[in-house]
Amino acid sequence: MDAFYASVEQMDNPDLIGKPVAVGGNLERGVVAAASYEARKFGVRSAMSGKIAALKCPQLIFVKPRFERYKELSYRIRDIFYDYTDLVEPLSLDEAFLDVTENKVNNPSATLIAQEIRKRIREEVGLNASAGISYNKFLAKTASDINKPNGQAVILPKQAEAFLEKLPIEKFFGIGKVTAEKMKEIGIHNGYDLKQYSLQYLTKRFGKSGLHFYNIVRGIHLSEVQPNRVRKSLSAENTFEKDLMGREQWIPALMEIFEELKRRIEKSGIKGRTVTLKIKYRDFTIHTRSKTFEQYPEEEKIRQAVIELLEQEELSLPVRLFGIGLSNLNIEIEHSHFGKQLWIDFENPK
Structure with a gap:
């Protein structure tokens, strides 16, 4: 999807159409979750602090994320995918891989299927999508960025070698900024350079x-x-507008996050044996503390574990973020018959 969160906000609020929009963050703090294309022209990007984003684009409009709305539309889009194939692998709410080698509409052309899917998303959901088509996931993902927004690109087998040799190293899916810089230090600036190393x-x-x-x-x-x-974990977290100081502020904040996690547990039916407390301090350092139960704990035991983890060791700095997560989930056992999952070793997973 093209600038998914921001595009949803513009669709639902026509007053935002054509204006620079940032979902998440604010003038003082917080992090931008998504930026409209109008905002991107000023250099505003996701994961950028709200304060820096506002400096880059003084007329930037901040809106609060509405993840339930994004999920609702994501599932509607996913339903369109399933009209063409059951082989759908979501990467996030706004992105998925589809294998259409054999498909439900008996169309031998992946290019035409992509065009049709994008047309349906536009007509039935009201949003623009881009697509990449190729013979493997890596190339398809790389192709999906070529003609954004609202476009698509194909990399045929005979084109792949020449295309990859010219591709800047930072454009390779799975090579993050840190790795790209390390590669440039040894003279790897594009695919051709990378290909020279054993x-x-x-x-x-x-x-x-x-x-x-x-x-x-x-x-x-x-x-x-x-x-x-x-799914490997279930979690909820919150970045606070002002850093929290002392137990009298920490406990209410944690209980609010716990209530959100409890709601997600009830909705999903998921249980987990490991409870993890995530703490991000004012200086952006992150610490985690975990407790694992022999049996799946009830909600009250999870709540108690969160308090125990908080009090396990004195917090050293004002707190910017708290998160509570569950892992060692019951669904991992239930789905073990699917066999071993093949994972791509990405530096910056979405």
Whole structure:
């Protein structure tokens, strides 16, 4: 989807159409979750602090995220996908891989299927989508960014080698900013440069990711579309407008987050044996504390565990964010018959 959160806000509030919009954050603090294309022209990007975003674009309009609304539309879009194939692997609310090698509409052209899906999303949901088409997930994802917004691109097998050799290293899906800078330090600026290094060297330099880098620059990516990806955790968190000081502020804030987590537990039916408390301090350092139960704890035990984890060790700085998460979930066991999941080793997962 194109600037999904921001586009939803513009669709639901016509007064925002054509204006620079940031979802999340504010003039003082917080982080931008998404930026409209009008805001991006000023250099506003997701994960940027609201304060910096406002400096880059003084006329920026901040709106609060509405994740339930985004989920609602995401599921409607996903239903459209399922009209064409059951092999749908969501990456996030606004993005998914589809395998249409065999499809429900008996259309031999992935390009035409992508056009039809994008048309339906526009007509039935009211939003623009972009698509990338190729013979593996890595190339399809890379192609999806070529003609954004509201476009699509195809990378054919015979085009892949030349395309990848010219591709700037930071444009490779799965190579984040940090890794891209490390590569540039040794002279790797594009796919051609990367291709000159042996598997042995890349593995020694970048660890297990070296094999991934060696393969993708050659157009090799064997990960299949996985429609049964198993959830690994369930969580809720909140970044506060003002840093919290002392137990009298921490406890109410945690209980508010716990209530949201409880709501998500009730809605999903998920249980977890490990309770984790996430703490982000004023200086942006993040600490986590966990407790694992032998049996799946009831809600009251989860609440008690959160308090115990908070009091386990004195907090050293004012708190910017609290998060509560559950892992070791019951659904991991229930879905074990799907077999081992093939994961892409991405530096910055979405």
